[in-house]
Amino acid sequence: MGRKDYIADVADVSSKNLPSIVSVAKGGEDGEVHICYAPPDRDPFNITIMSTDVFSYPSENGYYISTDDSVDLPAGVDGALELIQQSSMGTRIQELLSAISGNLDRHFSMGTRDNPVGLDSDTDIEMGEGEDSENEDENEIFPGYPGYTSNEESSDGETKQDLSPEAAGRLNRRIRADLRAIKRNGLRVGVLDGAKADSVSSLISISTKVDKLGLSEEAIQAWDLEPQQYIILLVRYRGRYQSFEDIISEAAANLNVDYRIGVGKKYKPTLAEALAAFTDSKINDPNFSNAQDSGKQSQAGFSSLFISSSLNEFVNQSLITLVKIRNSVGVGWAGAKSWYNEKQSRMGGPDAAPSESVCNQDALDNQKSLPDMLSCDHFTDHGDEQVSFPLVAAQFTLRYLVRCTEYCLVCHDRIEGDFEALKPYVCNKPLCLYQYMSLGFGPSVEHEILTQPYVVDLLTSFCYAGAMNQRLREYPTGMALLVPQVTIKTSRDGNNGRYYPPNPQDSTSSTVHPKTLTSAMEVKFDAGRQEIIFDGRKYDKSPVKKGDWVVVSTIDRTPTHHRVEDTIQYPCVTLSKEATAFQNPDTNTNVHTPATTPPPQNTIPAYVVSYSENFDDLDPVSKAEIIVDLLKTLPSLKEMRTYLLGQSRSAEPRLRSWNDRISPAALGILRWIVASNRSCIVQVDKCPDQDDTDATMAKIRLDQRIAHIGSSYVQFRFAQGSPDKEQRFLNALKAQQANLNTAYPTIFAWHGSKLENWHSIIRSGLDYKDTLNGRAYGHGVYHARDQNVSLGYSAHGSGIWQGSSLKIASAMSLNEIVNCPTQFASYTPYYVVQHIDWIQCRYLLVQVSAGTGDNDYARDTTASVNENRQDDISQDPQYRATSTLNKTIGIPSCAITTSKRFRDDKDKVLQAKTKLAKLPNILKRKHSQSSGAAPLMDVSDSDEMDDIAFFLSDSETGGSSQSKSLQTPLTDFVPGSLDHSTLPMLDEPSYATPMATKALQRNLKEVLAIQKKTPLHELGWYLDEKLVNNMYQWIVELHSFDPSLPLAKDMKASEVTSIVLEIRFGKDYPHSPPFVRVIRPRFLPFSVGGGGHVTAGGAMCMELLTNSGWSAVSSIESVLLQVRMAMMNLEPKPARLEGKGTINRQYDYQVGEAIEAYKRACLQHGWQIPSDFGQFALTPSAYGTSRGS
Known part of the structure; x- marks a missing residue:
């Protein structure tokens, strides 16, 4: 574009x-x-x-x-x-x-x-008609912006007319006070829409940077965040703004307040992005997102977190209820949730005092340390101020987000246990587990495919191999999956099961499962037209409906899966293209490609089976075979990711919308595979067919690889095992603490196993329930220090999922083991560990077939990581693990997150006994960032002008602009008192262009309109219309500074009432920035203690006023406001006048010295100088001397 x-x-x-x-x-x-x-x-x-x-x-x-x-x-x-x-x-x-x-x-x-x-028109009007009949779509400026309405043009007169000026003034003051409270508590605020007394709706954003939440590096990585991103809470009022008192007094069901939690690269999204978050779709415009970078828009604006679904549901349904409980019962957030649970279970009367368990919840909650910004509770610490409900909502949401691993994702009750997971899960209630798997409260499979496609590839490949070889221990029961009824062939030849009554004359040697099929329907099948024809005499109406999924089977053709597209021409039913992605399981990626011309009509006898059987009713053998068949119908991981990337340009990416390609049952199996994996697995190695761009987007941590490993393996790291397994491992370390060597509390060793076993291993851990390779050295889980030994036990297994890019041939793990070898069943020549809780997988190494078609990758034995890293952990010299390269492997310190508290390294890197040990593992307080309440006007350079204006403005009367203009100015500044004869006035330049002139005329009209309707002391700047003889030169005075500022004190002592600015515009305006300089008085230079972003030559030193920071849509009002803010900024040094307040004769800054100072500032900071800037120096009398003042 x-x-x-x-x-x-x-x-x-x-x-x-x-x-x-x-x-x-x-x-x-x-x-x-x-x-x-x-x-x-x-x-x-x-x-x-x-x-x-x-x-x-x-x-x-x-x-x-x-x-x-x-x-x-x-x-x-x-x-x-x-x-x-x-x-x-x-x-x-x-x-x-x-x-x-x-x-x-x-x-x-x-x-x-x-x-x-x-x-x-002079036509008489009949009152009372027409206003309510307007189509609400007429309020939309652009159809793609759902819900956008202009407050000024809204036809909803009720909200505006029922507030008196006094009431509007009170509400305006309250809104501003509520949002200022957020700012004082260290959070960023953005006003996206409304936030005024007469607004018919309001939308605000509250945000903070990820690195201020005190999350550990492991948690940031596991949650797919970046330290410089913003966690954003959107609060939308569908009606007039509601204060805290309004919230408390009104029934929760009657409050039109909605919330969305997400992440973005900026502190607030655009209005369109925010509205899209509430409509679960993006702007209805395929070009809303740049086609060349489909993920850029959502990343920069507003996108979902990995737990947005669960958190949005909890905040929207429970926040107001919990606020009311806290207000009436006097408990904390944890106590309010516990009290609510008690009332739901009808324990105690409605007026009963909080029970001991409720109070205990609060006490437990208060024991957990939080970053300073989140440890404050505005609900109880507001002092004499009124409670700001948006601040309460933000603190609640952020506290829950940071502690989400302590709570169930569905019921949101606290999960008991000492171990703290990296990712949240559910409690042991069956209903919570069902909702986690079925209703989307678990990890988003779409998010995982987009951000970690090779991890999803790994998990799906393991499940496929396990199901193919009947090695699954658990199945996706309780999800109400409807699957086709099948007569199973139990042979492992890789062919699909039969979905029709077996032919008595079929002499296959495979054993047929005795289950009788009753739902097969005889049809005629036209493969060319993708149609089936029922016998109208046998079926009065179509036995299938649009949207159903069916399997079509013939005697000499592989069964194919289809979605019913149309039944309107029954008995002829139209089907979608077949969903079976691969013709032959033995081929790698032979995706079906439709013929360019349909074959002639040729119907053959066939059987149709609908997806009508409950998966839970199948026996284990049938369940495994169905899983295999459904996974075969899925597109490849690459296809699914490509589809999601394309869909993200116009809608929230959802695989369920690809309903003619992926059946609900197959999608359910895929969701179960991802959601049932409670281990946090991250890719730390580049895959063979992964390009550099994709590897960068996936944020692969190559520094977390095991060193000295042959490059025929792709490495994945268990950032954390399943929470219950980690808990048992932690308990084992505690139990053996007296027997541990504090320098080496754990050792590392290899374990090899066939591909079909890994689906269960990464979920429940290693055990020795089944004897697969003999037990010559006793009962237990076998490990080897030498990778070559384990390589023989990870022999190639059958069952490679055709949709995989990895094409995994074998897998082995590097495990961390409690270092008590003498207590093992055997420790020479192999470790035989009979205590399964003593073992935890830390790395997974998979040997891949070349995804690019180049099998040399799998045979390459050169070292991929040979660097000697300083932060590798020290292995016990007696039990060092070695690789196939016969070298001692290097293990990064990130691999010992659980056992690090038991390790006493020489360099004391881990510092287990410091103050930080009191923090939860997921939190790592950054004390250098901790500060008290942020000052109100701690405005960042990236704050947008409308937000800065909102906080700077004291215009809260709610009255008309006319009444404001009649107020007595509360300032010593007198407009129109500037002597124009002392100013360097210019004629219109020769470089003037129609585009710039027209833009400046419009800008001047806008600025004068704002100046006319705003009280002088509130505006802070003044433009004398009489001095605008040349559209390309404006003289503006800044005045009415906060009296407490050193600059204001100097001005008062010098008897100066304003800072006189000159603004010059170039021929390329508005595409190039204006040149802003101070004419008088002279400021103290930065080199001798001055500040205020004023250079030694008087030019403003601001990136905004260079090509690097300028935007063509910036208004002159915003420029003046930001220049004034820069002069008021006390960091790094406050602005002071030359002479620091003494009354002496000063000479004006000259244009020549300002131009040179501007150039020096741009070169020093690396800012781009506008291409038309040189014309300012060529302007007649540009280097002339103006009079002193």
Whole structure:
């Protein structure tokens, strides 16, 4: 996308007929378009559209929309166009013109608020009609932005009319106070929509960086987060803003407040991204996300966390209830949840005091350490202030997120146990386990495929091999999976089972399972047309319906799985293309490719079996065979990931929407495979067919690989085993603590096993229930120090899942074992460990067939990791593990997360007895970041101007703009008192362009309008319209600074009431930034203790005012506000005047010294100087001397 697409779209729309648009023509400037709009019964007028960034069209491009100032347009037209302009970011030119046409047509047909009918109509109006009959879609500016309504143009008059000015003022003050409380508590606030007394809806974001949550590096990696990302809570009020008191007094069911938790690269998403989070879809525009980077938009804006589904459900359903309980009962969050559970179980009366167990929950909760930012409880620590409900919601959500591993993902009750998992799971209640597996509260399989495709590949391949060889110990029962009824062939030849009554003449040697099939239906099958024809005499109506899944079997054809697409022409039923991905299990990736022309109609006898049998009712042999067959119907992992990436451009990626390719049963099996794996497995090695870009996106930690391992293996690390297994391993270490060598509490050894055993091993751990290879040295789990020994026991097994990219041939693990060899059943020549709780898998090494078709990869025995790392753990010299390269392996310290507290290394790296031992394992407090409550005006450079303005403004009266303008200015600044004869006034430059001139005219009109309706002391800047003789030069005064600032004190002592700025604009404006400099007074230079972002030459030192930081959509109001904020900033040093407040004659800064200082600042910081900046130096009298002041 870019300029070529923009030009093509303009050419395309020029040839089309749009309602009320007479013509569309390309303008003289790049990105400029002129349209002629003809309203009903009025003269046409011209509208000019200017693209703000044609090279980023359409995703990051917006528009300036203006009309000819010489034409007297009806009232409200400019406002309607301005509203469209504000919402134009990311839209294509066709959609923009449709929005202009539709909104102006509606405007002219319905009139304005001041003139509800025709703009010059004298027609009488019957009151009480029409207002409620408006289609709510008419409130939408662009159809792709669901739920977007302009507060100013809303037809919902009730919210605005039932508030008196006094009540509106109180509500405005309360909103601002609530959001300022969030800021003071160290969180970031973004106002996305509304947040005013007259707003019909409001949407705010509350966020904090991941690295401020105190999460350990292991947790950040396991949760697929990055330290610089933001955890974002969106709070939406579907109606007027509700204060804490409103929340408490109103029934929870009547409160229209919604929440969404997610992650983003910025502290707040765009309005469109936030609204999409509440509609479970993105903007209904395939170009909303850049086609070249499908994941970029969601990563930068707002995307789901790995537990968003569970957390969103909990916060939306329970938060207000828990707040009410806390307010009435006087307990903490844990106590409120426990109290709620008691009332649900009808324990105690409605007015009963909290039980001892409720109080114990709070006591237990308070024992757990949290980062300083989350340890505060605004609910009880608000002091004399009123309670801020958004802050309460944010603290609750973030506290739960950080501690999510302590709670059940479904019922959200605390899970008992000393061991703390890296990822949350469910408690032992059967209903919770069912919902975890079936209702999407577990890990999102889509998220795992997108972020860890090779881990999903690994898990699916293990399950397939286990099912193929009847080695599964557990099955996905309780999920209500509907599968086809099948007569099973128990041979392991890899062929699909038969889905029709066996032919008596079939002389196959395979044993047929005795179960009788009763649901097979005789049909005629047309493979070319993908149709089945029922016998209408036998079946009065279609026995299958649209959306059902069926299996079609013939005598001489492999059974195929299809979705029923249409039954309207019954007895002829249309099917989808077959879902069986591979013709022959022995081939690698022979995906079916449809013929270019359909074959001639040729029906053959067949049997059809529908997916109508409950999986739970099958016997274990049938369950395993069904799992094999369903996994065969899945697309490959690459295909599924490609589909999800493409889908993410226009909707939340969901495999269930690929309903003509993946059956619900197959998807259920895949979800079970991912969700039932409670171990946290991460890829730490690059796979053979994985390109560098994909490896970078997957954030593979190559530094966590085992060193000195042959490159024929791909390594995966168990960042943590299953929580219950880790708990037992921890208990074993505790029990043997007196017998442990504190320098080497554990040892490492290899274990090899056939491929079909690993599905169960990674879920329940190693055991010795089955004797597969003899037990010459006793009963136990066999391990070897030499990898070559274990290699013989990980012999190639049968059953490679065809959808795999890895094509795993064999697997072995590196295990951590409690270092008490003398207590083993045997420890020479092999370790035979009879205590299964003494063993924990730490690494999994899989030998792969070349996914790229190059089998040399599997035979390559060169070392892949040979570096001698400093942070590798020390192995017990008596029991060192070696690799096939006959070298001692290097094991990263990250492998001993559980046993590290028992290890006493020489360099004391782990520091188990420090203060940090009091923190949960998942938390690692960063004391250097801990601070008290953040100051209110701790505004980051990345804060957007509308948010800064929200917190800086004291305009809370709720009255009209007229009443504000009549108030007495609370400042010593006197507007219009500046002597223009002392200023370096310029004539209009020769480089002036129509584009820049028109943009500046519009900007000047906007700035003067804001200045007119805002009290002087609140605005903080002043532009004298009389001094604007040249659109390319503005003189602006900054005034009314906080009296406590050193700058304000210096100004008062020097009898200076304003900082005089000159703003110059170049020929490329608004695509290039303005040049902003101080004229007077002179500031103390930074080199001698000054600050305020003012250079020694008077130019402003701000990235915003360079090409590196400038945006074409920035407004002059935002520039003035940010310049004023920079001067008020006390870090690193406060701004001071030269002489620090003494009354002496000062000379103005000259333009020449400002230009040179600006260039020096850009070079020092690496900022890009605008290409048209040199023209400022060529402006007549640019280096002239202005008078002293």
